[in-house]
Amino acid sequence: MSDIQSYAAPRTLAEAADILRSGNVTIFAGGTDVMPQMKTGKLKLQPTLMNIRHIPELLGIAQAQGTVRIGALTTMTELLNSDLVRERFHALWQACDHFASDQLRNVGTIGGNICNASPAGDTLIPLLVHDAKVVLTGKPNGALATRTMPLKDFFLAPGRTRREANELLIAVEMPLPPADFVSEFFKFGTRPALDISTISIGLAAQRKAKTLQNVRVAFGSVAPTPIRAPQTEAAIEGKSLDDDAIAAAVAAAAKEIHPISDVRASDWYRRELVHNILQRMLVHVRDH
Numbered sequence: 001m002s003d004i005q006s007y008a009a010p011r012t013l014a015e016a017a018d019i020l021r022s023g024n025v026t027i028f029a030g031g032t033d034v035m036p037q038m039k040t041g042k043l044k045l046q047p048t049l050m051n052i053r054h055i056p057e058l059l060g061i062a063q064a065q066g067t068v069r070i071g072a073l074t075t076m077t078e079l080l081n082s083d084l085v086r087e088r089f090h091a092l093w094q095a096c097d098h099f100a101s102d103q104l105r106n107v108g109t110i111g112g113n114i115c116n117a118s119p120a121g122d123t124l125i126p127l128l129v130h131d132a133k134v135v136l137t138g139k140p141n142g143a144l145a146t147r148t149m150p151l152k153d154f155f156l157a158p159g160r161t162r163r164e165a166n167e168l169l170i171a172v173e174m175p176l177p178p179a180d181f182v183s184e185f186f187k188f189g190t191r192p193a194l195d196i197s198t199i200s201i202g203l204a205a206q207r208k209a210k211t212l213q214n215v216r217v218a219f220g221s222v223a224p225t226p227i228r229a230p231q232t233e234a235a236i237e238g239k240s241l242d243d244d245a246i247a248a249a250v251a252a253a254a255k256e257i258h259p260i261s262d263v264r265a266s267d268w269y270r271r272e273l274v275h276n277i278l279q280r281m282l283v284h285v286r287d288h
């Protein structure tokens with residue numbers, strides 16, 4: 001903590017943007033990434049530590065005009081307790097259900113998960129298949145300005161995003177899906193709780209008779225960033241989900257992922273997981 005020269009706890013977005021504009025700020029939400037990364041030396045704290053937990057505009061889940069907005073400070077526990085999330089964004093609900101432990105879910109925020117930009121970040125995969133957009137705000141020219149960007153364009157590399165240093169992520173927005181929309185998330189880790197994903201898969205689509213339309217597939221922990229998988233999506237878009245279509249999707253996925261070998265799994269093992277679990281998820285969606 002010796003690197004910190006000042007501590008700020010703004011109560012408005014305008015105040016937070018002013019602090020960010022003055023430069024050299026570390027943003028602190030739940031702290032569940034900041035604290036361990038600071039201790040291991042992965043994160044070098046900036047001279048100003050800004051606690052954003054007192055800014056009301058960052059709170060809550062709201063629905064208006066076909067769009068659902070989730071404030072950046074929304075915790076995993078709040079997402080898990082939301083009927084709207086459970087019923088209409090089921091993959092996101094499943095990701096929160098498999099997230100760390102109760103203690104971590106109570107403080108870890110969706111904004112922190114997004115801005116930490118880990119390829120293994122669990123909420124990122126369901127957000128990608130729900131076509132989420134990030135909402136960023138700052139005062140680049142002295143006045144508060146907000147911009148939105150599709151989440152799929154937000155990630156650049158592990159830990160790196162298109163967020164400017166003077167911007168705050170204030171929310172994530174998603175279209176309210178139709179009632180016949182299915183969304184599923186599966187995470188494989190080497191132990192059932194408190195584990196980082198070895199791989200994760202998100203699948204979302206509108207079910208029309210035996211076909212899937214508007215298909216979205218995303219993968220975690222198989223590339224430097226979380227990824228959408230357009231060729232996998234195309235292999236099943238509008239098709240009857242028979243064994244041939246499922247085999248084509250699984251073959252397309254193998255070309256779209258670029259896993260590495262690390263302490264959690266080898267490249268080969270990750271490929272086997274994606275093959276088997278994607279196949280299992282597609283059969284599950286077809287038969288239920």
Ligand SMILES: Cc1cc2nc3c(=O)[nH]c(=O)nc-3n(C[C@H](O)[C@H](O)[C@H](O)COP(=O)(O)OP(=O)(O)OC[C@H]3O[C@@H](n4cnc5c(N)ncnc54)[C@H](O)[C@@H]3O)c2cc1C
Pocket residue numbers: 026027028029030031032033034035036052072073098099100101104107108109110111112113114115116120121122123167168169170194195196197
């Ligand atoms: C034991 C343990 C288990 C974990 N298990 C999981 C797991 O199962 N799945 C998973 O995905 N993650 C896991 N994590 C990682 C972590 O809990 C999540 O990434 C969490 O969502 C981070 O949220 P936070 O509010 O604590 O973020 P913080 O630690 O406060 O911030 C994370 C990063 O985002 C930045 N930031 C935060 N909020 C904003 C904002 N609004 N605007 C701009 N920048 C911002 C911070 O500056 C920092 O760089 C685990 C961590 C630990 C320690």
